Amino acid sequence: MDELIADLLQETWLPLPVIAWRLLLATLLGALVGYERERRARPAGLRTHILVCIAAATAAVLTIEIAHLSAFQTDGIRIDPIRLIEAVTAGVAFLAAGMIVFARGHVHGLTTGAGMWLAGSIGLACGLGFWQVAVIATLLAVIVLTVMRVVEGRLLGKDRRTQRRDRQDAKK
Template sequence: MEALVEEFGHPTYVSFPVIAARLLLAAIFGAAIGYEREVNNRPAGLRTHILVCVAAATFGILTVEIAHAPMFEGELFKFDPIRAVEAVTAGIAFLAAGTILFAKGEVHGLTTGAGMWLAGAIGLSAGLGFWQIAGLGTLLTLIVLMVLQSMERKPKFEKPGAQDSKPHD
């Protein structure tokens, strides 16, 4: 019984209320980006972006905890926190790539994939405690997705060889 108390009762380097705040912030930021994607009926929406952000934040918190855990002290363990960032980046890039489709000569889902990748970076920032970076990243993401979308309207061109089906006068 004492072993269980020790296992589940040991303190973390970052206090639990701070961990909860970081995860909640990541969920809120992910929801803001995901909501915009959801409204525009994109393949990865609200739930996906929240999960990506919270997962990345969790990995960020784990990185901090591992760096300060007594079991990893000493010369046997060499810890490089950048490796955790690289692993999260690669994992989310893999997920984001799955949203990109090439069909009938057109690419679809590129912005959604980039948004998921950025949601991962925002979540990692929140998880590591860099609130300002996470907040500014979210703000810039929303500006790009909402404001710049209106400037990106592409004219629809007829396909070569397409003829008007109406009879001529």
């Protein structure tokens, strides 16, 4: 019975408040990236980006925890943290690919797919404790998703009404 209780109350290498902070930060930063997609009424919006970010952060925290488990401290077992990045990238790529659609000669969903991929990277950074990288990446994403839309419109000579009309035509 003591073994069962000990197994249920697995001690973590990282203090629990640190784990909670990393997951909370991933939630907040994922929300910032997803907000713009939600505002634009894209299929993968706020909740999707948050969940991708939390999932990646959780995988990163678990990788740190697994690397410090005594069961994995033997010479016969090798842990490669790069596999974590590959696994998260593959999983997010699967989701993002589902967002990309080619219809009537136009590609839709590329920005949303790229945002999901970025949310996964931000989550990894949060989970691994590189919050500075995560915050900078999030700020850059918000700038690209908001400011660049205005710059694009001006460079292409389109105003918001023309862009809106183009999107409505694409949906038909």
